[in-house]
Amino acid sequence: MKYFKPLAIVSLFFFSSGIHAEYNWSLNLHTFSDHFTKREHGKQWNETNPGLGLRRDFSNDISLQAGFYKNSLDRWSTYAIAEYSPVYLGPLRAGLFAGLRTNYQRPVELAGGALVRWHVTERFEITARITPKTCSTCAGFTSAEFGWKF
Template structure:
C-alpha cells in the first residue's frame, strides 16, 4: 500500500520538456492578499506589464504597478518554471523591483519569488508567494491575470 501511495505521489510532479515558444502576454497589475492584515496595505495593485514566454519553462517579464505601500514600482525578471502539477507550472521568478520606500529608499533590489502559473488558450494567471522581509516588504499572495496577445 505504501509503495502504491509513493508511486502515485511521484506521478503528481512532472518536469516540463524545455521547448522553444514565442508568446507575448499582457497584464494589468496584481491583486495582493497581504498576510499582515493590520498594516493597512494596498491590496489593489493596478499597472501594466508584459511577459514574453520564449520556452515552455521560461519567460521574461517587465512592468510597472501601484504597490502595497501606495507608491509606483517597476519590475524586471525571468520566470523559470520547470515543474508541472496537472495544468499548473511551478517555479520562481528572479529579478529586480523598485519603488518600495522602506527598501533601499525606493531604489532597485533583487528578489527571488516562488510562483505558480496557469494558462489556458489566451488567458492565464500568475500567483506569486511573496515573502516578508523585516519591516521593509510585506508578504502576500499576489494574483496577476494575463491575456495572450501574440503567438
C-alpha cells in the same frame, strides 16, 4: 522614478529577440495582493495593485517579464523579473521568479518568490505569486495577475 529608464532599456534588450514565434508574448494585468502580517504603526497595506506587465516566453519553462504597478506602500513601482517554471501538472505550471523592483524601502531592490500559473485557455492565464518577507519593514504576500497571450 529615475530608475524607470534603466529598467526599460534592459527589458527592451531582453524582449527584442525572436518576435516571430506564435503566442510567446503576454500582456499581464496586475490586480491585488494579500499580506501575511500587519503593517507597522497601524498603517494599512495597499492591497489593490493595478498595473501592466509584458512577458516574453523563451520556452515552456523560461520567461522574462517587466512592467509597472501601484505597490503596497501606495507608490508606483517598475520591475523586471526572470521566471523558471519547470513543474507541470495538466494546465498548471509552478516555479520560481527573481529580479528587481523599484520604489519600496530602497530605490531598487531584489524581488523573488514562487509562482503558480494556470493556463485556463490557450491564450488566457492566471498567475499567483508568493513573495517572502525580504526586509525588516516589509511583509510577505501573495499576489494575482491575469495574462493574455498574443
